Amino acid sequence: MPDRIQRKMPERQSEETIESEVVESDRPATDDLDDLLDEIDEILEENAEDFVRSYVQKGGE
């Protein structure tokens, strides 16, 4: 779970502590995403248009 510390903006001079808002990113790293995109480039149906057009199913439940 990411640690979250709320930023409180003091409206007047006071002794309220200003804490910076830190949101730890739990997002999968961008490098992984680039690798994944490379992989998709490799294995995605070559003729996407034909594939998508030909993908027809009978209705089921």
Add this chain to the structure above:
Amino acid sequence: MAVPKVCGIETEYGILVRGAENNPVTASALLINAYTGAVEDQVAFDLIAEDPRRDARSPDPLDPYEFDPELEYVPVNAVLTNGARYYVDHAHPEMSTPEVRSPLEAVIWDRAGEEIIRESIDAAQRLVPDGAELLIHKNNSDGKGNSYGCHENYLVDRSLPFGKVISAVMAHFVTRQIFAGSGKVGCEFPGMSSDAVDYQISQRADFFEEEVGLETTVRRPIVNTRDEPHCDASRYRRLHVIAGDANMCEVATFLKVASTAMLLSAVEDNPDLEMPALANPVRAITQVSHDPSLAAAIQAFDGTTIRAIDVQWQLFDIARTWFEQTGGEAVGESDCALALSHWERILTGLEHDPLTVADSVDWIAKHRLISAYAERHQLKPGAAALRAIDLQYHDMRRQKGLASRCGLMTLATDEQVRKAITSPPDTTRAFFRGRCIERFPDEVLAANWDSMVFDLGADPLRRVPMDDPLRGTAELVANVLANSATARELVAALAEPNE
């Protein structure tokens, strides 16, 4: 009192043949026969006794001339040693998990079903002509207005009035898609153009036209009234759920089943429990789906507007309260604790940064791929490549499927899944069914959900009833099975007063 939430998942898979005649019925039959021919003799399944027209809202079956019964034409119907049913349904291969006692086991046997499909593809590929390819997808639509289902089943106390069942789940079925939806490029809502929506949350939302109803292939209802309990109808109801997407992500499958099981249990334990109610569920299910920003305002029954995530927080609170008050035994204490933890984590993630839960929510994982790919190649929202990614996310071929490459969180171990391919769960009647098929395949004439029929040779056929999903477990019958060298001995031993 909440009855134990015995449950199961039935998945209709998409099927396509390339490089040869594309007949989905024969291809489905080939797929299943390739598996069962390779692995075990096929055991038949009786279609007896129960009437799919029986509607939960009325005590008497409908007049047969009022509308056509949806009787299945089932060219291939196999019951497997893990207690699952693997068959052809409406031109799709369908895998129904055995009955399981807990949501986590539903995930394990659902995953086992996927592996069986993959083994079937490998086996079938050896049988098709050179150059022909069999494509199988765990999805719910072809993008052209044709949809097929991933259904869930839950054991419910018969004494709970059906109206209470409806109000227990309606708002949940409309809104749970925010964590259980599998995403879709484009739109299939009748009357809207395909590119009216760039990307939506649910595969199935566009296809729901009624709140409550008996049908499953047209005029689909959010709450299905099918009343075929496949067990003692005086004690139990089987709630048959058609309003869900097929999931690739185990956490999504788990939470989908666990959350629904908990909400049903909560209402069973307290029928007067006030549940969130929506003014127009049919309208809302599409509104929610068409807005991946999760901001869609739907109308609550009291006239106020609310977001799907707000409804889910209310349902989460109801489930959590029920768990705290009862210990969650009906669903399983550890399953409840795990589900509540994921549910809270995912809702929190959805509120603040959906990409943080891309490893737990299919529609987000898929959206992440599609957005990034579109950006890399400068593609417009409805581009063919993006629709292809949408489909290929669900591709069951190991070398082509995209979901397995997304780093999705898993809950089942490889060992649990491997075992579940051939072994039934221990804690439901699926144990008895699966073990009989494994031990006595030549003598089992038919294996149904609620009975086994043995052919002992010269004698008349012997039917062993299995009216209670909670009997026929390992605890109750493992010994008698182990001590029976033949089916004849087994049937004789079961006929004795003390099992």
